[in-house]
Amino acid sequence: MNRKIKIAIVAGTRPEVIKLFPLLNEFDNHDVFETFWISTGQHKEMLEGLYSYFNFKPDYSMDLMIPNQTLSSLASKIIDECASLFSKIAPDYIIVQGDTTTAMSAALAGYYNRIKVIHIEAGLRSFDNNSPYPEEGNRKIISAISDLNFAPTNLSASNLKKENAQGKISVSGNTVIDALFFTINKIKSAPKSQACLEIDSIIDGYERLILITGHRRENFGEGIENICTALQSLAMKFPNTIFLYPVHLNPNVSEPVHRMLKNYSNIRLINPLSYEVMIYTLSKTFLVITDSGGIQEEAPSLKIPVLVTRDTTERQEGIATGCAKLIGTESKDIQNETEKLLTDKNYYQSFAQSENPYGDGLASKRIVDYLIELENLN
Numbered sequence: 001m002n003r004k005i006k007i008a009i010v011a012g013t014r015p016e017v018i019k020l021f022p023l024l025n026e027f028d029n030h031d032v033f034e035t036f037w038i039s040t041g042q043h044k045e046m047l048e049g050l051y052s053y054f055n056f057k058p059d060y061s062m063d064l065m066i067p068n069q070t071l072s073s074l075a076s077k078i079i080d081e082c083a084s085l086f087s088k089i090a091p092d093y094i095i096v097q098g099d100t101t102t103a104m105s106a107a108l109a110g111y112y113n114r115i116k117v118i119h120i121e122a123g124l125r126s127f128d129n130n131s132p133y134p135e136e137g138n139r140k141i142i143s144a145i146s147d148l149n150f151a152p153t154n155l156s157a158s159n160l161k162k163e164n165a166q167g168k169i170s171v172s173g174n175t176v177i178d179a180l181f182f183t184i185n186k187i188k189s190a191p192k193s194q195a196c197l198e199i200d201s202i203i204d205g206y207e208r209l210i211l212i213t214g215h216r217r218e219n220f221g222e223g224i225e226n227i228c229t230a231l232q233s234l235a236m237k238f239p240n241t242i243f244l245y246p247v248h249l250n251p252n253v254s255e256p257v258h259r260m261l262k263n264y265s266n267i268r269l270i271n272p273l274s275y276e277v278m279i280y281t282l283s284k285t286f287l288v289i290t291d292s293g294g295i296q297e298e299a300p301s302l303k304i305p306v307l308v309t310r311d312t313t314e315r316q317e318g319i320a321t322g323c324a325k326l327i328g329t330e331s332k333d334i335q336n337e338t339e340k341l342l343t344d345k346n347y348y349q350s351f352a353q354s355e356n357p358y359g360d361g362l363a364s365k366r367i368v369d370y371l372i373e374l375e376n377l378n
Helices: 014-027 044-054 071-089 099-110 135-145 156-164 175-188 194-203 222-237 250-262 275-283 293-301 316-321 331-343 345-352 362-375
Strands: 005-011 033-039 095-098 114-118 148-151 166-171 209-215 241-248 267-270 287-290 304-308 322-326
Touching: 005 014, 014 044, 014 095, 014 114, 014 293, 014 362, 033 071, 033 275, 044 275, 071 099, 095 099, 099 135, 099 175, 114 209, 135 194, 135 304, 135 362, 148 156, 148 304, 156 166, 156 316, 166 241, 166 362, 175 275, 175 362, 194 241, 194 275, 209 222, 209 275, 209 362, 222 241, 222 250, 222 316, 222 331, 287 293, 287 331, 293 304, 293 316, 293 322, 304 331, 316 322, 331 345
Parallel strands: 005 033, 005 095, 095 114, 114 148, 148 166, 209 241, 209 287, 241 267, 287 304, 304 322
Antiparallel strands: none
């Protein structure tokens, strides 16, 4: 084949950029591909730093976000804009990642225009359309119309097969681990940034660091307040432990967190961290308490236990292998599980020594190699 295979990569949120950058990097190692990065700007304010850190810029950027925009309004805009760009670029494939409104809408735009859709991180299921919302519905829609599904684990691939997904299915591992290893190597090979030095100063003098993250819609209100109540009790009981909480900018998260936790000396509420600094912080962490997705995959790669403050999780593999535990949002349960990990070494080791099911850092290579073989580009 003389012409290059055109690949349009569509991303709009911070996790998508993190998980798709390693794939872009791998495509760049092969001159048979021509890539186009399309940003929908769904998390626009969070993306510029990532582009700088990963040393690339989008080929096309949309400006679609307005205050209080509905999901349906955003989705329709992304479909229209993507359709227009696809007409201009004429890609052979479009790549979407995960379960965002960007991913679902771009996949639909590709499907409507008869362009092959590749879904990265395919097959995750919580089996509850309302948790996480709207992500569970989004990824089911993408699975129904994708031509190639790259599942991070065997369980995810099995979910797709049970749903009779029509597209090809391949187990690749999760590209988030590729990004994690890339970043750890980059941190080790360069002088510490000022932001990483600031993390050192926060944790200096404490025996252990517990990292808290959270932003899920289903935890707004009572769920977040329960988490904060548990942290209040834990902070008083374990004064030699520092609880570090990079607080999401959404007022539904930031208002109750600051109101309830601002007066505790060993709870530090900070602004969201850049990806590099988050990974550096994670490398120093004793335990993660989270409702977030990516960190459920990253922490086990560093042998760090994860307590998941949700009632369901689409990342069941970590629960099954024992590197994570689903604990919900009842204050007593959060407090009890955290106390046990802080005081029971054997219990802690049962998490830390569990197998990491999410990948080995080679997912992007497997995906690109699969495409090369599929297109007979050897």
